[in-house]
Amino acid sequence: MRSPRRQPLLVPALLCAFTVLVARPTDAVAGGVGRRADGDSGISAQVVRLYQDAALATGRYEAGNQEAQAQRAREQWFEELLGRERREIAVLREGLGRIARAQYRDGGGLPLTAQIIFATDPAELMRGQHVFSRTTLAVDNAVEKSRRAEARLAADEAKAAAVRRRMERRSAELATLKRDIERTLEEARGQLQGQADASVAAGSCRGAVRLDQPQQAVENTWVTPVAAYELSAGFGSGGSHWASRHTGQDFAVPIGTPVRAVGAGRVVKVSCGGAFGIEIVIEHPGGYSTQYAHLAAVTVDQGASVAPGQWIGQSGTSGNSTGPHLHFEVRVTPEAGSAVDPVPWLAARGAPVG
Missing domain, CATH: 2.70.70.10 (Glucose Permease (Domain IIA))
Structure with missing residues (x-):
């Protein structure tokens, strides 16, 4: 032993x-x-060549693993970014709700004609219209910002998924190549040892x-x-x-x-x-x-x-x-x-x- x-x-x-x-x-x-x-x-030379091929394949496989690990670190950072984007969208949507409710309370829910009819003071009417215009602009800006954020989030999620699929495909290809060479090498080593055993048995x-x-x-x-x-x-x-x-x-x-x-x-x-x-x-x-x-x-x-x-x-x-x-x-x-x-x-x- x-x-x-x-x-x-x-x-x-x-x-x-x-x-x-x-x-x-x-x-x-x-x-x-x-x-x-x-x-x-x-077969002796074949085994040496296969060792070289296996070394190259293993080197590429290990390099692929290192790249995958680096990519996973980038994905973690990216997921944190996506999380921030999702939280930002949630805040924007909540803000839109508050703006819409405020607009309704401030008269945004009445048609302009009705506001003119019921107005008792022209100055008050002008102030109301000014507030309404600012509120409408704020709503429009908030909606546009929310749309941009949602579009950016969707694009970032698609990019992350594409990178992940590419890395998984590459890792699978490298693993298959490594496994095939290992199998061929094992067969060649068996043939080489078989010849050696035959020589020992024959004493020649x-x-x-x-x-x-x-x-x-x-x-x-x-x-x-x-x-x-x-x-x-x-x-x-x-x-x-x-x-x-x-x-x-x-x-x-x-x-x-x-x-x-x-x-x-x-x-x-x-x-x-x-x-x-x-x-x-x-x-x-x-x-x-x-x-x-x-x-x-x-x-x-x-x-x-x-x-x-x-x-x-x-x-x-x-x-x-x-x-x-x-x-x-x-x-x-x-x-x-x-x-x-x-x-x-x-x-x-x-x-x-x-």
Whole structure:
């Protein structure tokens, strides 16, 4: 069993495509990159491309979510504005009622002819007509203001509804795209692992797969074996899957994640059988060796020289494995049984884990 989680994923599994941001091997070791030994990059390259597609889709999906959150904040502000407009209309309507009632009380309810007949004082009649004119103007202005406010409210409500529908449609499209790529990626990972299991069962490797690698340079002489990961079983931990104690550090990563050479060296072993499943051992200058096990594919040949950060394989769950992860060891010799704790070893070389 794996040890409790000791570090959160640096990025979600679907963002594992960002692990491609590692160094392109030097010209001496990059020959033929992009082609498999049999002339076809195969399912391994498809998985890498799908990781990239998934990363882009996830990025767009997350950006859409952020935009939707910002839009919801704008909608909240807009709803407050609409609320103020509704309250303003209610006040206007109440004002219209008061004006109409006042107009009726002040004589606005009598026809002008009747007011002339019943008037006892011409000056009083003129004052009444002046009041009536002002009242009528106030009513007209209030009605027009109310109409404008109601029209503005209707337009604002329609605008808010249109924006909301557009955001919902966009979110649904991004979610569908993300889901489709995830499904295709899962199928491709299953095919890749199926090929790995067949190789382990036969005890014969399929041959190195050449994958296109990015051209970004690695600044450090040493790097971690994968760029994004969760730490699972650590060095020296106990469990039923090991004869005594765990001899390496496990990095939990999805099937097909590019695995990197932690430093410059020479591939001294490529094996496809036994408890480690598909494994690679690299001998580094200074006497230490590193092992990369439970792979789904290898991208280098035995005897090849490798550069720091160069892709040497793809992670999997071949051999005696409880789930997708990379088993990484640092050894005093290339052979099993000479392992040291890889975490402080990498940290001492400027490649901290965790």
